[in-house]
Amino acid sequence: DAKTTQPPSMDCAEGRAANLPCNHSTISGNEYVYWYRQIHSQGPQYIIHGLKNNETNEMASLIITEDRKSSTLILPHATLRDTAVYYCIAPPNDYKLSFGAGTTVTVRA
Amino acid sequence: GAVVSQHPSRVICKSGTSVKIECRSLDFQATTMFWYRQFPKQSLMLMATSNEGSKATYEQGVEKDKFLINHASLTLSTLTVTSAHPEDSSFYICSAKSPLPWEAPYEQYFGPGTRLTVT
Numbered sequence: 001d002a003k004t005t006q007p008p009s010m011d012c013a014e015g016r017a018a019n020l021p022c023n024h025s026t027i028s029g030n031e032y033v034y035w036y037r038q039i040h041s042q043g044p045q046y047i048i049h050g051l052k053n054n055e056t057n058e059m060a061s062l063i064i065t066e067d068r069k070s071s072t073l074i075l076p077h078a079t080l081r082d083t084a085v086y087y088c089i090a091p092p093n094d095y096k097l098s099f100g101a102g103t104t105v106t107v108r109a
Numbered sequence: 110g111a112v113v114s115q116h117p118s119r120v121i122c123k124s125g126t127s128v129k130i131e132c133r134s135l136d137f138q139a140t141t142m143f144w145y146r147q148f149p150k151q152s153l154m155l156m157a158t159s160n161e162g163s164k165a166t167y168e169q170g171v172e173k174d175k176f177l178i179n180h181a182s183l184t185l186s187t188l189t190v191t192s193a194h195p196e197d198s199s200f201y202i203c204s205a206k207s208p209l210p211w212e213a214p215y216e217q218y219f220g221p222g223t224r225l226t227v228t
Contacts, residue, residue, distance in 0.1 A: 043219030099153040
């Protein structure tokens with residue numbers, strides 16, 4: 001599966017947008033980009049996924065570059081409850097999810 | 110949305126005993142479930158893939174005789190840690206593959222996790 005690279009941590013002010021980058025330069029044409037998050041001591045939670053087009057749902061927006069080598073997860077109005085580890089994953093066709101180190105996002109009041 | 114539960118949420122056991130953890134899909138049928146392990150300050154590590162009615166597929170380095178997985182029904186998978194030792198103390202998390210794979214092929218619904226402490 002494609003390797004993804006994320007910054008280890010980032011801070012965000014409450015109420016502001018949080019932009020989480022992810023590099024996946026080796027992604028193949030049919031591999032999706034998935035985002036999950038894990039709040040401390042809980043199971044991960046699906047956020048959003050995309051293939052080529054930008055996507056938006058009630059939780060976040062996903063912007064994928066035209067060459068698909070990177071993407072950005074946008075939390076439009078971060079709240080304290082969005083403090084979590086965010087994982088960018090490009091799963092292979094065997095449906096397994098490989099969690100890297102992710103980005104620890106801390107939302108500050 | 111789809112809900113996955115785990116029981117127990119916390120368990121403390123003595124070294125040498127066995128512990129069973131249950132993972133249930135509450136409002137959908139899960140033909141495929143996954144078991145992960147997470148040590149403190151580390152990421153999730155996939156242990157095995159569990160398919161209903163067949164033997165589990167274990168990841169490299171995971172002892173199948175120590176971590177027994179049974180997926181006997183479409184809503185229940187169990188993980189039994191046999192002869193547990195302190196180094197097995199960890200956060201065990203299960204997930205179920207989405208019942209709507211045509212919408213989100215790689216979406217998994219995760220349980221809340223089970224914190225195992227072996228003394």
